[in-house]
Amino acid sequence: MTEQIEVELTGMVYGGYAIGRADGRTLFVTGGLPGERVSARITRDQVRYAFAVVEQVIVPSPQRITPRCVHFRAKACGGCQWQHLDYEAQLAYKTEIVGEQFRRIGKFTNAPILPILASPDPWFYRTHVTFQVEPVSGRLGFVAPDDRTLIPIDECHILRPELMEMRQALDSGAGIRQPGHRRLRCMVGSDGSERVSVSFRPDEADEDASANMPGGSVTFAIKDQTFRVGAGSFFQVNLLQAEHLVDLVLEHLRLSGHERVLDLYSGVGLFTAFLAKRAAQVSAIESSPGAVADARVNLARFPKVEVREGLVEVVLPRFSGRFDSAVIDPPRAGMQRKALEALVAKRPRRIAYVSCDPTTLARDARRLVDAGYTLAHVRPLDMFPQTYHIECVAGFERRAAA
Incomplete structure (x- = not known):
């Protein structure tokens, strides 16, 4: 019972x-x-x-408060966790949680946590989504909170409306019929006119599937730059907040035009493009072949940029000399210890660490401080309203004696 x-x-x-x-x-x-x-x-x-x-x-x-979404009210969909919580309270709890992770995981007694940056619009912000495919009917939906049940979705209040239009069109065409395919990733570009979808087998990586799809990309505009993003490449889901991420990174690095800069886990070149306009040289490292292909297109107009494909912990030690600054935007698991050690060995004066998980950020912050850096600040940013997920930018500066 x-x-x-x-x-x-x-x-x-x-x-x-x-x-x-x-x-x-x-x-x-x-x-x-x-x-x-x-x-x-x-x-x-x-x-x-x-x-x-x-x-x-x-x-x-x-x-x-009363949740907007019928699926949330029915406790059926696992996509949102906090639609029942007032948005100002969401922001307050996210700030508290970041501080708690730095105390508990990072062992910081008084971490410099700055006020969180709210999302300009807490609804209809996501530009891409992965639907689950029902094996028999091929219909699309999301996974329930039990992580097992597939829930058909009739509405979603955090997806761009164009994504729901794509889902409805696919469902009306009797669903996804590729044998064995269990996921479908849909993306919509900045202006809403470009749309792409790609389906995956359970054991297939996103970039592997998208590599076989001619024209499987959309264009995102961030500030004065545009980025080609393939259906298997990572890009921030909230474009307005992605602009704020760029601002926060540049504010911390304070580049003067003479620096040699690293961009680790560089993806399709979001930060690299803006660094290239403010530094003497930018070296980017990314492990995803699809993202590297996108980055080389996006960064072709910047002669001071080189993009290398591979794991950070393998590629970074091959660079000679020191770097003045570094940007890090690793996956949720954070930096591998060997990657962090390779970064420290390059002795950058300033590091901007972009993270989507305050737990692994706090862990890596402690490792950087122990290796000779000072934690200057942590700025939470609400990239994912209505969910518990938290984006942060942490600034580090190398201590003079280190």
Whole structure:
């Protein structure tokens, strides 16, 4: 029999859970908010902690609002976690969570966390999405919070409307019929006129599938630059916030035009393009062949840029000499230890670290500080409204004696 439990919720943690304590256990509760008393159903039980989902709100938080999306209200879709939370409160909790990760993971007693930058529009901001494909019908949907059930989607309030139009057109055509394909990635360009989709087998990497698709790309405009992005290449989902990311990176590096700069995990060249206009030389490293191909197109007009394909920990040690500054934008797992050691060996004076996971950012921040750097600031940025995900830009400066 499934256990029901009544609990008072006291805080919010990374992952989108509200937390409370009951019967000697810490409860991680989906659908609750701090300050609430709820009745929750245990979904996974361990000795010292358990996961649960709210069944009834007994005492609601004043921060609770009515979610826009019917799928969220039905607790069916796992794409958003915080539609029931007032947007200003979302921003406040994200800032608190970043500070907590730096205390708990990074062991910083007083990390310089700056105020979070809100998204200009917390709705309809995503320019690309990966749908799951129902094996029998070929219909498209999202995965439920249980990570097993496929939920057909009739509306989505964080996707650009053009993406839902693509989904509806594909569904009306009897779905995806490629045998064995289980995912479909859809992208829409900045002006809405360019649209592309590519489907994948379960064991197929995004760039492998898109490499076989002629014309499988869209164009994104960031400030005064345009970027070709293939269907398998990474790009920030929130274009307005991507502009703010560029601003934050450039503000920290304070380039004068004479620097030799590294761009690690450089993707299709988002930061490289803006660095190239402000530095003497930019060396970019990216492991994805598809992204490297896009980057070489996007950066062809910049003679001071070189793009090398490969893993950072393998390619970076091959460079001779020192670098003045570095930009790092690794995947969610953060930097491999050998990659971080190779970066430190190049002795850049300033580092701008862009991260989509405050946990691995805090871990790597501690490693950089231990290696001779000072953490100058951490600026959270809300790239993903209505979800628990948090983007940050952390600035580091090499200590004089290091």
